[in-house]
Amino acid sequence: MKSKLILLLLLLVSSVYAQQNVHSKPSALVSPQINEDNSVTFRLHAPKAKKVEVMGDWEALNGRGTMVRGKDGVWEYSTPVLPSELYTYRFNIDGVVVTDPANPFVRRDVGNQFSIFYIGNGCADYYQVRDVPHGSMTTTWYHSNQLNADRRVSIYTPPFYGKMNKSYPVLYLLHGSGGDELAWVELGHVARIMDNLIAEGKAEPMIVVMPNGNVSKQAAPGETSENLAYRPVSTNQLPGYKKGTYEMAFSEIVNFVDATYRTIPEKSARAVAGLSMGGFHTLFVSVNHPNLFDYVGMFSAGINFNGIDMQLPPYADLDGKLKKYHEIGYRLFWIACGNTDFLYEANKDFLKRLDTLKVPYEYHESSRGHLWANWRQYMLKFVPKLFK
Amino acid sequence: MKSKLILLLLLLVSSVYAQQNVHSKPSALVSPQINEDNSVTFRLHAPKAKKVEVMGDWEALNGRGTMVRGKDGVWEYSTPVLPSELYTYRFNIDGVVVTDPANPFVRRDVGNQFSIFYIGNGCADYYQVRDVPHGSMTTTWYHSNQLNADRRVSIYTPPFYGKMNKSYPVLYLLHGSGGDELAWVELGHVARIMDNLIAEGKAEPMIVVMPNGNVSKQAAPGETSENLAYRPVSTNQLPGYKKGTYEMAFSEIVNFVDATYRTIPEKSARAVAGLSMGGFHTLFVSVNHPNLFDYVGMFSAGINFNGIDMQLPPYADLDGKLKKYHEIGYRLFWIACGNTDFLYEANKDFLKRLDTLKVPYEYHESSRGHLWANWRQYMLKFVPKLFK
Numbered sequence: 040m041k042s043k044l045i046l047l048l049l050l051l052v053s054s055v056y057a058q059q060n061v062h063s064k065p066s067a068l069v070s071p072q073i074n075e076d077n078s079v080t081f082r083l084h085a086p087k088a089k090k091v092e093v094m095g096d097w098e099a100l101n102g103r104g105t106m107v108r109g110k111d112g113v114w115e116y117s118t119p120v121l122p123s124e125l126y127t128y129r130f131n132i133d134g135v136v137v138t139d140p141a142n143p144f145v146r147r148d149v150g151n152q153f154s155i156f157y158i159g160n161g162c163a164d165y166y167q168v169r170d171v172p173h174g175s176m177t178t179t180w181y182h183s184n185q186l187n188a189d190r191r192v193s194i195y196t197p198p199f200y201g202k203m204n205k206s207y208p209v210l211y212l213l214h215g216s217g218g219d220e221l222a223w224v225e226l227g228h229v230a231r232i233m234d235n236l237i238a239e240g241k242a243e244p245m246i247v248v249m250p251n252g253n254v255s256k257q258a259a260p261g262e263t264s265e266n267l268a269y270r271p272v273s274t275n276q277l278p279g280y281k282k283g284t285y286e287m288a289f290s291e292i293v294n295f296v297d298a299t300y301r302t303i304p305e306k307s308a309r310a311v312a313g314l315s316m317g318g319f320h321t322l323f324v325s326v327n328h329p330n331l332f333d334y335v336g337m338f339s340a341g342i343n344f345n346g347i348d349m350q351l352p353p354y355a356d357l358d359g360k361l362k363k364y365h366e367i368g369y370r371l372f373w374i375a376c377g378n379t380d381f382l383y384e385a386n387k388d389f390l391k392r393l394d395t396l397k398v399p400y401e402y403h404e405s406s407r408g409h410l411w412a413n414w415r416q417y418m419l420k421f422v423p424k425l426f427k
Numbered sequence: 428m429k430s431k432l433i434l435l436l437l438l439l440v441s442s443v444y445a446q447q448n449v450h451s452k453p454s455a456l457v458s459p460q461i462n463e464d465n466s467v468t469f470r471l472h473a474p475k476a477k478k479v480e481v482m483g484d485w486e487a488l489n490g491r492g493t494m495v496r497g498k499d500g501v502w503e504y505s506t507p508v509l510p511s512e513l514y515t516y517r518f519n520i521d522g523v524v525v526t527d528p529a530n531p532f533v534r535r536d537v538g539n540q541f542s543i544f545y546i547g548n549g550c551a552d553y554y555q556v557r558d559v560p561h562g563s564m565t566t567t568w569y570h571s572n573q574l575n576a577d578r579r580v581s582i583y584t585p586p587f588y589g590k591m592n593k594s595y596p597v598l599y600l601l602h603g604s605g606g607d608e609l610a611w612v613e614l615g616h617v618a619r620i621m622d623n624l625i626a627e628g629k630a631e632p633m634i635v636v637m638p639n640g641n642v643s644k645q646a647a648p649g650e651t652s653e654n655l656a657y658r659p660v661s662t663n664q665l666p667g668y669k670k671g672t673y674e675m676a677f678s679e680i681v682n683f684v685d686a687t688y689r690t691i692p693e694k695s696a697r698a699v700a701g702l703s704m705g706g707f708h709t710l711f712v713s714v715n716h717p718n719l720f721d722y723v724g725m726f727s728a729g730i731n732f733n734g735i736d737m738q739l740p741p742y743a744d745l746d747g748k749l750k751k752y753h754e755i756g757y758r759l760f761w762i763a764c765g766n767t768d769f770l771y772e773a774n775k776d777f778l779k780r781l782d783t784l785k786v787p788y789e790y791h792e793s794s795r796g797h798l799w800a801n802w803r804q805y806m807l808k809f810v811p812k813l814f815k
Binding site: 133169173176179189270 | 544659
């Protein structure tokens with residue numbers, strides 16, 4: 040009865056202020072509720088719904104759960120105990136898939152919004168804000184002559200940047216298909232990962248540069264002059280997908296960063312890494328610019344080369360370019376993939392190719408598939424190896 | 428039949444990739460659809476729903492509309508013709524209030540997410556990205572000795588900042604209750620407004636500084652070390668609400684900005700403005716620091732002084748402080764309010780007070796209430812008056 044009264048009261052308060060746009064109604068329900076044993080309870084007030092399911096990205100039960108209707112029309116479901124990570128989820132209410140209306144925290148992944156929560160005491164402690172010195176996050180624009188456009192880029196600068204007479208190494212970090220310059224920031228939690236690794240002394244203070252890898256778009260959906268008419272889609276639906284243009288124009292980004300930020304403008308102080316399509320980009324950015332980067336990271340790289348014109352100059356003679364890159368020299372060629380990733384076999388084939396060429400690398404194999412959980416966890420392993 | 432097949436196909440694609448987290452399913456529905464006459468059509472696939480309503484923040488029909496179920500379970504509703512603005516809306520599906528699952532673009536306003544769209548050919552043209560030189564947006568942290576904490580602040584720097592040997596005036600822009608350092612960025616669209624006004628020559632290139640006005644919180648919800656446990660609420664539910672601490676510590680923010688950015692560190696090159704609670708803050712920041720700001724803007728200011736201890740030193744002797752500020756001198760004291768705002772009478776009372784004191788001001792009265800639409804439109808009027 041009490042909760043019914045609270046709901047009624049909240050509805051009244053909500054409608055009184057509706058015209059005034061004071062959207063301050065806190066939800067009467069707690070959802071998600073992180074339980075002491077690291078299970079999670081979801082709640083939804085949907086008195087007229089017939090069936091409600093939770094659809095999440097955790098491994099247990101394939102992230103699915105059927106909610107049970109309780110009194111007052113509140114549906115509830117509790118997950119099994121979950122390992123530490125950042126998780127995303129949505130509710131399927133009688134076939135309508137939506138974010139959790141009681142959870143104000145969401146992230147966009149390609150074309151959909153997802154509700155989020157963290158399970159701590161593990162890797163997700165690096166994805167959350169701690170009481171440590173914080174770096175800064177900037178979105179700015181550089182001009183590309185080769186792409187004939189101003190292009191948006193996200194840049195992390197470490198704590199105390201600009202406060203001391205100090206220059207920094209730079210990690211260039213590339214997103215996957217359907218992503219953009221915000222993907223590593225919003226879903227990758229790069230600023231928190233860097234702040235926390237640096238605070239623990241596990242990573243060198245560095246600048247992280249996250250460009251937009253969609254050559255026909257200047258910025259993320261909603262941030263170009265097309266505004267909301269450019270809806271997020273997989274990058275392979277956009278013009279210019281994997282034509283080599285981006286990889287060949289990459290030195291423009293490096294030049295912009297070296298001209299604008301307090302960098303150490305040397306190969307020994309530069310790394311490039313990327314996930315999925317960004318791993319493909321990383322491969323061809325590095326081998327086509329063998330004097331730019333000493334550190335390379337390929338995370339679940341999209342290197343099945345399906346539908347790619349491998350005769351295009353940026354992609355042609357990959358074996359020769361890999362051998363040349365090895366001859367010129369690099370410090371780290373780090374490859375990681377999940378053992379259920381749909382790109383797992385392509386990555387294993389690529390390792391054999393490197394073995395045949397006698398091109399050295401480090402390989403990390405994780406469980407699970409083509410997931411942000413893996414890419415964040417790869418960052419925790421890759422970043423501490425840089426610039427040491 | 429065709430659309431049923433498409434939906435089935437999309438559901439299949441969606442579930443195949445669910446484990447791999449490739450959330451690339453574009454919606455089969457177009458929603459919202461901006462029509463040529465500037466009406467808007469919403470669509471929702473909800474075959475089992477009994478009643479679906481649109482709840483928006485436009486004025487016509489109080490932003491409400493009842494959707495009509497069509498074939499294939501797709502509900503549809505079209506608004507009247509809407510004037511140019513950024514609008515927010517949600518769907519009420521049988522009592523569950525959610526964002527539009529077909530619209531990837533959302534904004535958080537205090538504790539809720541809202542779907543958004545723009546109606547162009549008017550003020551909203553300033554809220555959208557145009558092909559003009561773009562400034563940069565940064566979130567960084569400063570240390571407050573008086574509040575004994577690192578605190579997060581959003582900073583806009585204009586196009587070509589740092590590229591020329593030039594210093595800039597600074598606008599300090601304060602959020603309302605329930606807001607934070609992201610409110611003016613995300614809902615106020617400050618970066619686009621500034622880029623577009625500067626490109627048209629209507630505004631001087633300037634730096635815009637948006638601090639967090641909640642003294643007991645270091646940053647926005649989700650961005651403090653409480654992480655998601657700090658859920659957004661109205662600021663008056665947080666400790667330290669309107670105790671004068673923030674206003675008295677404000678010079679620390681100015682000192683940080685002058686030490687860190689290419690500013691003109693003079694009163695003639697500083698403005699302070701704020702909405703609602705931020706208008707209250709603006710009043711007491713300016714009169715308590717009469718040598719800091721030459722330009723003051725109060726947007727729908729929360730100056731009913733209800734529940735405030737007006738004997739606290741920052742708030743005491745307001746009349747005397749106003750007269751002194753006038754004696755010392757300022758260039759602009761700009762006050763704006765909507766004629767249906769719940770703070771309208773309080774603002775009219777304040778104007779009478781200024782009249783009695785013979786303290787000069789400019790007043791702009793708009794239609795409508797306590798709305799982001801008004802605050803964005805006030806920016807279009809206020810910013811061109813600065814630093815000229």
